Amino acid sequence: MTVSIAHLGPPGTYAEAATLVYADYLTQTTGHKPLLCPYPSITQTLQAVANGDVTLGVVPVENSIEGSVTITLDAIWKLDLIRIQQGLVLPISHALLSNAQELAEIKTVYSHPQALAQCQGWLEKFLPNVQAIPTNSTTEALQYLQDTTTAAIASGRAAELYQLPILAHPINDYPDNCTRFWVVSLQPWPGGNYTSLAFSVPANVPGALVKPLQIFAQRNINLSRIESRPTKRSLGDYLFFIDIEANTDHQSVREALQELKTHTETLKIFGSYSILNHQPQSPC
Numbered sequence: 524m525t526v527s528i529a530h531l532g533p534p535g536t537y538a539e540a541a542t543l544v545y546a547d548y549l550t551q552t553t554g555h556k557p558l559l560c561p562y563p564s565i566t567q568t569l570q571a572v573a574n575g576d577v578t579l580g581v582v583p584v585e586n587s588i589e590g591s592v593t594i595t596l597d598a599i600w601k602l603d604l605i606r607i608q609q610g611l612v613l614p615i616s617h618a619l620l621s622n623a624q625e626l627a628e629i630k631t632v633y634s635h636p637q638a639l640a641q642c643q644g645w646l647e648k649f650l651p652n653v654q655a656i657p658t659n660s661t662t663e664a665l666q667y668l669q670d671t672t673t674a675a676i677a678s679g680r681a682a683e684l685y686q687l688p689i690l691a692h693p694i695n696d697y698p699d700n701c702t703r704f705w706v707v708s709l710q711p712w713p714g715g716n717y718t719s720l721a722f723s724v725p726a727n728v729p730g731a732l733v734k735p736l737q738i739f740a741q742r743n744i745n746l747s748r749i750e751s752r753p754t755k756r757s758l759g760d761y762l763f764f765i766d767i768e769a770n771t772d773h774q775s776v777r778e779a780l781q782e783l784k785t786h787t788e789t790l791k792i793f794g795s796y797s798i799l800n801h802q803p804q805s806p807c
């Protein structure tokens with residue numbers, strides 16, 4: 524059976540670049556080339572995995588400049604059965620694509636909110652009076668390039684793919700810009716040294732988060748990330764997303780998760796996985 528991989532499209536997105544890296548890895552290890560399936564949004568990408576319409580999905584989760592991709596965290600929390608198989612880190616280098624001859628002509632810039640945010644300083648400095656309009660993806664933004672007053676932030680790869688001129692590159696505020704992606708599926712996956720989980724706490728009382736954190740600290744389990752998201756039930760009510768540097772197979776992790784259950788309202792364990800650091804010849 525052909526493995527199908529959902530990702531944010533249209534073709535040319537950074538999510539597609541990450542998917543191609545994983546597809547290459549699968550082709551090398553299994554001898555079979557997977558089928559790439561672009562979806563119009565991150566939520567629809569994850570929904571396709573949850574529905575069983577595709578075998579795998581690749582979604583962005585965190586960026587070194589802008590932090591969490593909150594759409595991904597919110598959707599993963601809602602879609603109960605999703606499991607993480609693999610983490611993937613990709614360098615991200617943004618370009619300004621436009622038919623304008625010079626920056627002064629541009630009045631509107633389109634892009635995915637994450638890309639706009641990662642270039643915020645550059646935009647303020649070089650295009651202080653333009654209107655920034657969010658799109659579902661960096662390549663969706665290319666549809667709005669109508670005349671020389673419009674520009675889009677996307678990858679050099681997208682510029683090549685759609686034969687669009689690059690007016691400025693790189694334009695991300697920090698050169699060492701990386702995004703972490705998760706490869707997700709409905710299948711639990713056995714391996715790796717990172718475990719991601721999320722929980723809500725029973726009540727918004729003092730110390731509600733202290734106990735869950737102590738459970739890991741007491742067992743010497745390192746937390747590599749903690750992020751809060753609103754539960755959306757009431758103001759000040761949060762979910763906590765945690766990454767730990769250990770596998771759920773370790774005795775101490777199993778014990779910690781058992782104990783954590785008794786101190787949380789809902790606990791979701793998304794799985795243990797390894798992280799692939801991809802260093803391409805030219806940046807994505």
Ligand SMILES: O=C(O)C(=O)C[C@]1(C(=O)O)C=C[C@@H](O)C=C1
Pocket residue numbers: 531535536537538539583586592615635637638659660661662702
């Ligand atoms: O719009 C794209 O090209 C995407 O793949 C989405 C996305 C994101 O959501 O973070 C992925 C990587 C970059 O950080 C910018 C945008």
